[in-house]
Amino acid sequence: MWQRFTLWYRAWDQEQLAVLACPALAEAMPAGYRRVFAIKLAQLSDVERQQLAHFSQHYTGRKALLPMAWMALAFSVAGLLLQLALAPDFPIGKALFGANAVGFTCVAIYVGAWFNYRQLDQRLLRVVVLTTLLTILGALLGVGISVLVSDHGLEAELQKIPRTIAIAGLGAITLLAAPMMLITAFRNRQFASLTATLQRDAEQDRLARALSETQLRLLRAQIEPHFLFNTLGAVQQLAEDGAPRAAGLTANLIAFLRASLDEMRSETVALADEFGLIDAYLRVMQVRLGARLRFTLVLPLALEHVRLPSMLLLTLVENAIKHGIEPALRGGEVTVCATQNGAMLSLQVVDTGIGLVDEVVEGTGLANARQRLALAHHGAARLVLAPREDGGTVAEITLPVGA
């Protein structure tokens, strides 16, 4: 009998742990009381389930027995002391049983509240009232039974009713309802702060990921065979001709590589530095593309120190070259300008290249730029791509100044 009981208990325990780990299992279980419990477990929030699973795994088997023994001892001592202090002629056995019964009931309810705080929070009042009423009902039932078995007169027992209700109500409120409310409030506050921390961590993770993706992409762009080999080929050709332009091209390539390595290490950059990087890049491309590329950079002095996420603007310029100028038969012009309108900064990259193709598939560069803007400026920044009136493309970033 005992063995069957332990087997049953262990099986159920395992099953519940499995449901805690994977709530979808609950739906697949055969109908019955176990399924009802499993579905209740599955309805808990992720955090609650994890906490409960952790608790259940920790306090299982012998490990659960020891604290229970300690609690039984404590309740017994309390019962004994109460009996000695308040009612010396109350039977000791009854006092011990009563103290343990009340104690363990309270513990069960506290543990329940401790792990079910999310759902409890939504119907706390209902549960509190219900608990109190049930306790009173139980007490009245006790009175009813004692009327049947007691040899005191009916009248004497009936006189006890108001007192019983008062004691049971007060007891329920102080021992059950109030602690339940406190536990629920405490645990929910804990939950809120935990969720906030998790969200903040996730946000920071996303930001870090977006940044490192940008870094990787840029690194790839620089060692992209077409960029590097074509540029080195141009250097070689100029050098073999003994053209003084070879030194200039090399200097710009070095400036570009060095500046982008510097920028890669920082999340934000001053506009002056970003424009310096873009200038070096466009000079390299101009030597390579010759008359097919013309460019203008406009950065007002007042905006030189404004900071923005690093390499964002460069991404737009690279796109203008790659998708606008390079594929255009006659090349075109790239204009990069920064302007301030009130509290907003506008950064425009305009090219007169082939323009947006019908089905614009935004590459990872743009998606990444959008994500970093959104994270850095909490949705206050915009990145818009639009066709230019006379052919070509306008890419514009607007973001709050000083944010």
Place this chain on the structure above:
Amino acid sequence: MTTVLIAEDEPLMRERLVAMLAVAWPEAQVVLVAENGNDAWDGFLEHEPQVVFLDIRMPGLSGLEVAERIGKQAHVVFVTAYDQYAVDAFDAGAVDYILKPVQADRLDKAVARLRDKVQVKPADLGDILHHLKAALPDPPRDKMKWIRASVGRQIRLIDVADVLFFQSDAKYTRVVTTGFEALVRIPLKDLLSGLDPEVFWQIHRGTMVNVNAIAAAERVDAERLQVLLRGHAEKLPVSRSFAHLFRD
């Protein structure tokens, strides 16, 4: 004397290839150095060179598209900075290619092979090109939807689908529709890459015709063909390079 056409969009790379080829293959005659795919194709039709060096990434028609049009009419050598897919396919298909920046020893090897190859007919690269085009990302391209042309004192927007044919007229292009015709100040070769090759067939160096407007092709004599149009009296000559379009 072997005739050679070079197509490369970056000026310094162009200079480099021309200079190095002059050293590696002094007896080759470079008939044209093209800056983009459209010029390369137009120049090919004009000069009919035996050997063509094609950069793969170029504005307008890509190197692969030009090679496709050339078909078996010339020996093609591709020039590429580095496209792993392309290089793999080249090696598998025994297509000649040179990596950029061009190095002398590599060019010497390619030239040695070409000296032998020009003695025989060019190989058909059709399958390999098909494979390559699938492997490489499509180049960004502006497909033309309408053309702005002045007709008398008006500026008209002509829907490309309404055009019966384009015909080269020196630096201009005649745009002919059922109702009217116009001259645009763009050379035909610049329009090439903006037109859908499935819809507009090139039948002559100077003529692109809308397939939907073709009524028939008829023989003029044993050699020559001409195209008859629906709703237009003009007959358009088909040049030898394009006669295959109308054979069974």
